Amino acid sequence: MSGDEGAGVDRDASVDSDSASAGDDGSEGSTRRKPVVVVVEPETPGNVGTIARAMKNFGLSDLKLVDPPELKEGGEAYGFAGHAREDVLPNAETVTFDEVVSNYHTVGTTAITGEDDRSHERFPFKTPVELRESLKTVDAPTAVVFGREGRGLNNEELSRLDEVCSIPAADDYPVLNLGQAATVLLYELRDLTVDETQLPDTAVTRAPEADLERFHEFFGDFLAVTGQREHVREKNALLMRRLLGRAHPTEREIHSLLGTFRKANAKLEHADHLAAKYDEPVYPRDG
Structure with missing residues (x-):
């Protein structure tokens, strides 16, 4: 993982470089700038590893961490990361929250939403499917931002982000584990990040x-x-x-x-x- 020194480079330049190297075959998946994933003050290395694995599953590679715990090679994070231990996790970059806000179109995630426009920090919000459809129409450097395991993103942090996303869940227990929430959201965004899956062609030819x-x-x-x-x-x-x-x-x-x-x-x-x-x-x- 690179330190804060590397976080001070010109972020716009690095984003443009990533976009240019994505591919030139004309397909949407290969030319679109894929979102980066940001985790703010994660407390548990295992959750960081789980998020890295979900990113690998769904075609993402750029993981950024704000004030993370120590991620020892061979430790819990690497144990949870699966094959993401080979690239996503060791290449994760430590950044500041200010850098994320300054250089990306940001989507904050939360389980607790506002019910109407009296709560501007958490309303309006999109579901993961609505977010996917919205991002299809815009090609911009985007960061999906996750909060702490116990408290998530606070109102002050959410107020500095551009959009809010929340996963629909049971009303009496809507709070997902951090790793679970990331997996669900990145799965729903897969149409933007994965060109091909392991699944065979499901087109059905109707009998004569x-x-x-x-x-x-x-x-x-x-x-x-x-x-x-x-x-x-x-x-x-x-x-x-x-x-x-x-x-x-x-x-x-x-x-x-x-x-x-x-x-x-x-x-x-x-x-x-x-x-x-x-x-x-x-x-x-x-x-």
Whole structure:
């Protein structure tokens, strides 16, 4: 971690340099200046490590600390940081609150908000999702500022910051652990900070309509062979059509269902045939 000496450099120049090195492929994620994360007077090294890990998870790397505790290599902070111990945490910079305010568009975080405009320090506020949508429209050096574990940011500090963000939580216990709050907020900002995730493409290709219609025919036969009354069959057939209309099944899914109902219909028809042949009761039907 660099000391206060390094914090006195021209912050605007360093921000511009970070922006220029972000990438030039034209994608929003690679050219947008990513927010820096600031923690004011953290008390527990483990929370600093947790925040560093969350930053690594969601594509952020610039961690700034105001009056932090000692972060010993191999200590609690490094134990909580995961792979962020390799870069985010050791590169964290000690700064002053004044430097953050002077050089960044600032977003203060708080669990306790004002209910109306009589409390200007904590109102108006944005939820993390609202903050994400707001920041999408502005490309500026931005700092997301977290406060102390026990007290958070005080009113004087919040009054010097540009915006306020609060995570919606249960009214009877809205205060999150510092590391948890940072993880939730950075997760919601991921569209601004992460170009790709480990998740596969989730686009679904709907099965061909001809296959879907074949399924509806099989399902209609199934309803008929189970002996349901006509008005009940019509209702259930419509419910199934609406259900599949919302579900957008894939070709593989609909083919699996086709096979299942084909076999079910064949077995039910065979049971009816045997019942008639041996004068046995047919498959139980509605009375």
